Amino acid sequence: MSEGTRNTSVPVTRGGRMESVTQAFVTHRSLLFTVAYEMLGSAADAEDILQETWLRWVGVDLDTVRDQRAYLVRIATRQALSHLRTLGRRKESYVGPWLPEPLLTAPDVAEDVELADSVSMAMLLVLETLTPTERAVFVLREVFDLGYDEIAEAVDKSPAAVRQIAHRARAHVAARRPRGVASAAETRRTVEAFQWAVQTGDLQRLLDILAPDVVLLTDSGGVVRAALTPIVGAGEVAHVLGRIAAAELRPTHVNGDPALIVRLHGEIDTVIALRVDDGRITGLYAVRNPEKLSRLGRETALRR
Structure with missing residues (x-):
């Protein structure tokens, strides 16, 4: 589904628009943070991505947005991809092993087996072995179940290319992912x-x-x-x-x-x-x- 498809709803007033913009961002804030964190392994950098996403989101004409969640994820993904390249250079000069920034998580995260696995230290280290685009595609497809068309817009690739990248990333992760999860x-x-x-x-x-x-x-x-x-x-x-x-x-x-x-x-x-x-x-x-x-x-x- 394309986020750029025009919505035929009646435009909101200026004050109402800002309220709608803010509400949409607040509603999806935890999701956007999770996307950015899984791509970067850094909570501090994920917070920066949220700020950059917000600054771009407030300038969007909501009448052109059909799917606010997908549109926000697209913005956050593009910003995270840019940060990934900078982080790569920083990690090259890091002293000793680099580990993701640890997050204190609520019990409900552990109950969502797929989410818990995707943010675990072991899995985030596996994701480090992917290229930035492979990582973005894998996270958006395997963790957040976005469609190939939506992912294609987020990473500036064709849907066909995204399918190939997803297949390659999935095989790469499967060969390196940790053993089975204990009860x-x-x-x-x-x-x-x-x-x-x-x-x-x-x-x-x-x-x-x-x-x-x-x-x-x-x-x-x-x-x-x-x-x-x-x-x-x-x-x-x-x-x-x-x-x-x-x-x-x-x-x-x-x-x-x-x-x-x-x-x-x-x-x-x-x-x-x-x-x-x-x-x-x-x-x-x-x-x-x-x-x-x-x-x-x-x-x-x-x-x-």
């Missing part, structure tokens, strides 16, 4: 056992919970001390985790995944998102860069 009950038991093992310093229990090939990624941005390369293997990861036994650990959900917030002297020091498969932890994503921890004091609304 909620299994995940809860594993995370509780993991927290207990870390806090009590029970090394053997910790080794039992960690998968043999578990990977720990730590994002410090070079601002605080952290490993600058991935740590692989249960023994190596357990050794590192032993250093936080004295810290305060609080269970929560980050990006739809179970996570632990690590506090030292009452301040958030690290957030660790956990990936659970078959009753064992296969991935740990530890964000320590202070610039990425500012949103952990409040939940972020994510919507499809």
Whole structure:
């Protein structure tokens, strides 16, 4: 459906127009943020996209807009694509592993399995391996179920080209996506056992919970001390985790995944998102860069 098709409804007054513009933006704000965040992996940059989308949206003639949701998504996608290229250059000079900015998410995000999977740390890292256009097409098609015609307008490609890009991106992601998702009950038991093992310093229990090939990624941005390369293997990861036994650990959900917030002297020091498969932890994503921890004091609304 083309957003540019003229609507034959009676034009609204100037004051009524601004009210309609604002209402449409507010209605779709969480959706637009989610689109931008899934494309960029940065909440701060997603907020910038929202601002740029709003500035362009207020100048649109609503009488020419048939589908406000699709039109707003198109604006946000185009802005995000431009930002992606800038972010790529920034990541090239990033110190140590780069992880997405963690978001404290409400339980309803975890209940939407597809949404939770799409914003998980593991999936966002897979999306990092796509080209900007592939990422945009994959997100809009697979996560938000937009039609090929709508996506084509958003990425300035023909519908036929978008279908090919979607097929290529889908195959790329399928070959790299994490293993099957564990049940909620299994995940809860594993995370509780993991927290207990870390806090009590029970090394053997910790080794039992960690998968043999578990990977720990730590994002410090070079601002605080952290490993600058991935740590692989249960023994190596357990050794590192032993250093936080004295810290305060609080269970929560980050990006739809179970996570632990690590506090030292009452301040958030690290957030660790956990990936659970078959009753064992296969991935740990530890964000320590202070610039990425500012949103952990409040939940972020994510919507499809």
